[in-house]
Amino acid sequence: MRVANFARTSLRSAALRNGEWAACRRSFASASLPIQRQGIAAQEKPSLQQQWQSKRWQSGSAATVLETARQDPSALSQIDIVENLDPKEAARLDKVRNIGIAAHIDSGKTTATERVLFYTGRIKDIHEVRGRDAVGAKMDSMDLEREKGITIQSAATFCDWTKKVPDPITGEMKEEKYHFNLIDTPGHIDFTIEVERALRVLDGAVMILCAVSGVQSQTVTVDRQMKRYNVPRISFVNKMDRAGANPWKAVDGINQKLKIPAAAIQVPIGAEDKFLGVVDLIRMKAIYSEGARGEIVREAEVPADLVEFAQEKRSLLIETLADVDEEIAEIFLDEKVPSPSEIKAAIRRATIARKFTPVLMGSALADKSVQPMLDAVCDYLPNPSEVENLALDQRRAEAPVKLVSYNSLPFVGLAFKLEESNFGQLTYIRVYQGSIKKGQNVTNARTGQKVKIPRIVRMHSNEMEEVPEIGAGEICAVFGVDCASGDTFTDGGLGYSMSSMYVPDAVISLAIKPKHTKDTPNFSKAMSRFQREDPTFRIHVDEESGESIISGMGELHLQIYVERMRREYNVEVITGQPQVSYRETIQQRVEFDHLLKKQTGGAGDYARVVGYMEPSGENGELAENRFETQITGGTIPEKYLFACDKGFQASCIQGPMLGHRVLGASMVINDGATHMTDSSENAFKIATQGAFRKAFLAAQPQILEPLMKTVITAPNEFQGNIVGLLNKRNAVINDTEIGPDEFTLHADCSLNSMFGFSSQLRAASQGKGEFSMEFSHYAPAPMQLQKELIAKHEKAKLEKSKK
Numbered sequence: 057m058r059v060a061n062f063a064r065t066s067l068r069s070a071a072l073r074n075g076e077w078a079a080c081r082r083s084f085a086s087a088s089l090p091i092q093r094q095g096i097a098a099q100e101k102p103s104l105q106q107q108w109q110s111k112r113w114q115s116g117s118a119a120t121v122l123e124t125a126r127q128d129p130s131a132l133s134q135i136d137i138v139e140n141l142d143p144k145e146a147a148r149l150d151k152v153r154n155i156g157i158a159a160h161i162d163s164g165k166t167t168a169t170e171r172v173l174f175y176t177g178r179i180k181d182i183h184e185v186r187g188r189d190a191v192g193a194k195m196d197s198m199d200l201e202r203e204k205g206i207t208i209q210s211a212a213t214f215c216d217w218t219k220k221v222p223d224p225i226t227g228e229m230k231e232e233k234y235h236f237n238l239i240d241t242p243g244h245i246d247f248t249i250e251v252e253r254a255l256r257v258l259d260g261a262v263m264i265l266c267a268v269s270g271v272q273s274q275t276v277t278v279d280r281q282m283k284r285y286n287v288p289r290i291s292f293v294n295k296m297d298r299a300g301a302n303p304w305k306a307v308d309g310i311n312q313k314l315k316i317p318a319a320a321i322q323v324p325i326g327a328e329d330k331f332l333g334v335v336d337l338i339r340m341k342a343i344y345s346e347g348a349r350g351e352i353v354r355e356a357e358v359p360a361d362l363v364e365f366a367q368e369k370r371s372l373l374i375e376t377l378a379d380v381d382e383e384i385a386e387i388f389l390d391e392k393v394p395s396p397s398e399i400k401a402a403i404r405r406a407t408i409a410r411k412f413t414p415v416l417m418g419s420a421l422a423d424k425s426v427q428p429m430l431d432a433v434c435d436y437l438p439n440p441s442e443v444e445n446l447a448l449d450q451r452r453a454e455a456p457v458k459l460v461s462y463n464s465l466p467f468v469g470l471a472f473k474l475e476e477s478n479f480g481q482l483t484y485i486r487v488y489q490g491s492i493k494k495g496q497n498v499t500n501a502r503t504g505q506k507v508k509i510p511r512i513v514r515m516h517s518n519e520m521e522e523v524p525e526i527g528a529g530e531i532c533a534v535f536g537v538d539c540a541s542g543d544t545f546t547d548g549g550l551g552y553s554m555s556s557m558y559v560p561d562a563v564i565s566l567a568i569k570p571k572h573t574k575d576t577p578n579f580s581k582a583m584s585r586f587q588r589e590d591p592t593f594r595i596h597v598d599e600e601s602g603e604s605i606i607s608g609m610g611e612l613h614l615q616i617y618v619e620r621m622r623r624e625y626n627v628e629v630i631t632g633q634p635q636v637s638y639r640e641t642i643q644q645r646v647e648f649d650h651l652l653k654k655q656t657g658g659a660g661d662y663a664r665v666v667g668y669m670e671p672s673g674e675n676g677e678l679a680e681n682r683f684e685t686q687i688t689g690g691t692i693p694e695k696y697l698f699a700c701d702k703g704f705q706a707s708c709i710q711g712p713m714l715g716h717r718v719l720g721a722s723m724v725i726n727d728g729a730t731h732m733t734d735s736s737e738n739a740f741k742i743a744t745q746g747a748f749r750k751a752f753l754a755a756q757p758q759i760l761e762p763l764m765k766t767v768i769t770a771p772n773e774f775q776g777n778i779v780g781l782l783n784k785r786n787a788v789i790n791d792t793e794i795g796p797d798e799f800t801l802h803a804d805c806s807l808n809s810m811f812g813f814s815s816q817l818r819a820a821s822q823g824k825g826e827f828s829m830e831f832s833h834y835a836p837a838p839m840q841l842q843k844e845l846i847a848k849h850e851k852a853k854l855e856k857s858k859k
């Protein structure tokens with residue numbers, strides 16, 4: 057990395073000698089400014105933009121610019137608008153930050169958010185998670201969250217932060233007001249969809265780490281999610297007051313485990329119960345949080361005994377930045393020391409480009425050093441105009457178009473979360489372009505339906521504040537809009553749609569029914585609400601047993617819904633044992649020629665389908681199910697082929713072996729026959745299902761089970777016991793890190809073997825071990841298990857047929 061930078065730097069030096077440095081620097085700065093969302097590779101300067109720029113210089117008129125944007129928004133970039141079009145709009149956006157707080161379980165996300173709300177004047181008092189006053193933190197508004205001390209649903213809020221900045225000329229302190237839209241997310245993997253949808257719509261994130269544990273299993277998951285949505289982040293090492301706190305372990309973890317260049321921009325003053333504050337390495341100032349709740353921020357000289365250490369860490373910060381930022385590399389190579397403003401600008405550029413994360417530290421619980429973290433949000437995370445968001449223009453063959461956070465452009469927003477409230481469905485919307493007003497008509501891009509927005513609110517946890525309008529780049533919630541999570545709304549005929557969030561597969565299921573039949577209507581109501589709100593929670597009726605089966609991300613996920621049913625809908629339920637969600641697949645190609653022919657008087661059924669089934673992936677890899685038709689000569693008309701596709705999709709939902717979903721199967725229909733009077737869409741659907749079943753069972757079928765990435769941390773003395781537990785479960789241990797006190801073990805375990813593991817781990821580690829599990833992939837289940845599952849399934853079918 058550094059070698060590459062050296063090469064670039066010498067080019068840069070040549071440019072400098074030729075007096076081109078200023079131009080070169082401008083073009084570098086603007087090319088690296090916007091970050092790209094939705095996974096489309098960043099372009100340097102699109103030609104359309106260049107065309108547009110020349111247009112801008114020719115016309116020089118704001119009205120023409122706006123008209124061009126309306127006719128062809130793809131010809132504009134955020135930089136053009138923000139820097140050149142409307143200074144007022146640019147100034148508004150410059151002070152907006154849409155941020156999420158995400159981290160491993162129990163790192164202190166909710167505790168830190170509570171301080172943010174207090175220091176920004178949003179709440180009057182601080183209440184703790186599981187605090188003695190039994191009030192609970194503001195963002196954990198659900199009773200269950202307060203009782204269990206865990207966050208279950210993400211909660212949105214907004215607040216204004218007044219940052220004090222020195223005037224560059226006079227040096228006098230002046231105030232700058234920033235507006236934050238903030239989402240606190242759950243840490244537990246079972247509620248991971250909440251993190252997915254928050255990160256999908258946020259522009260930046262604060263990744264919290266524990267000062268004792270550093271990078272933990274869920275930190276790795278959250279890191280993956282941030283990378284999925286190209287979200288830049290700052291890192292905050294919390295719990296500096298805890299015994300054994302060591303922020304450098306977290307910094308190393310980010311560099312080594314998450315592979316993100318990271319450097320501390322602060323060093324701690326004191327540690328554990330003597331933790332007093334931090335040294336700001338950029339300005340070389342000590343910052344203390346004082347007053348009853350740390351509300352007084354006092355700056356002082358760096359304590360003498362810390363000067364040398366702080367200098368050392370400052371040099372390390374500059375060195376790390378030189379690796380990821382060309383301007384600092386240049387200064388570094390010239391053996392000069394960059395100024396504080398040069399360091400800050402480099403951190404901002406590199407963070408927004410996702411090449412670097414600055415690391416801050418503090419203790420939310422001890423009310424220490426939270427305010428500098430808020431300043432860092434303003435300094436280093438992007439404003440909405442610095443993030444490139446794309447939509448697909450459905451009227452122009454889904455051509456990607458840039459959305460511009462500019463109020464006067466047509467409205468485009470994404471519904472990222474639904475919630476049932478006393479006043480009807482509440483839909484959370486991120487406004488990407490244009491503004492949205494109360495009473496305005498908007499169109500749902502998926503359904504084409506036009507809806508009127510009767511009410512707009514800003515959410516503050518479970519409270520809401522009604523507003524008449526929300527501008528571009530903001531987050532709000534609206535009432536009375538019937539839609540699905542992930543729908544795009546636009547002004548009239550804009551025809552744009554945005555990509556939705558990633559929804560992981562359910563891995564666990566259980567049979568459920570109301571205890572008393574009188575509760576059935578409420579049971580159904582609750583089920584349909586939970587399904588609408590949470591795309592990872594699903595319900596279906598098992599055709600063979602007739603039971604309702606709910607499925608989700610883990611035991612806790614399903615338990616929470618069972619509990620919510622009791623509390624919120626007054627429905628007691630009976631549940632079966634949690635079951636693993638298996639998958640069924642095939643291993644070889646099989647041809648079929650299936651005829652459905654029924655003549656029972658009157659109109660009969662006739663359909664013949666010919667083709668083959670084979671694994672849909674190559675070289676034994678699993679791929680999505682695929683249906684294809686290769687009919688020549690019209691032996692099966694188009695409308696019947698459509699019915700065949702439906703038959704295929706239905707067969708994939710309940711596989712022929714266990715009734716679990718099918719994965720990795722491909723079906724091709726290349727011939728067939730119809731009958732003048734007896735053929736129908738239904739006949740072709742049933743014929744395809746019949747062909748599927750026969751061919752599937754002949755194609756070396758196999759049952760797949762979910763394998764879970766499992767991470768266990770425990771004190772070193774229990775390592776033997778825990779490895780023993782894993783061996784009994786045939787787990788594959790991939791890695792073990794041994795620290796001075798604790799070890800961390802990474803293993804792949806089958807979900808089936810992990811039932812009851814938490815109590816056994818507790819027993820094997822005197823309650824000191826922790827583990828987390830996340831779905832990794834599907835793999836063939838052991839032969840013996842496959843046989844047992846099939847036998848059990850056949851037995852259940854037989855018993856049902858006897859009834």
Ligand SMILES: Nc1nc2c(ncn2[C@@H]2O[C@H](COP(=O)(O)OP(=O)(O)OP(=O)(O)O)[C@@H](O)[C@H]2O)c(=O)[nH]1
Nearest residue numbers: 161162163164165166167206207243295419420421
């Ligand atoms: N010692 C210490 N404890 C802390 C600190 N911050 C939070 N805690 C404690 O850690 C526990 C978890 O805190 P939360 O704020 O609920 O953590 P979270 O990350 O929001 O938790 P989930 O959303 O459930 O993953 C609580 O008991 C807090 O009091 C800190 O700075 N120091």
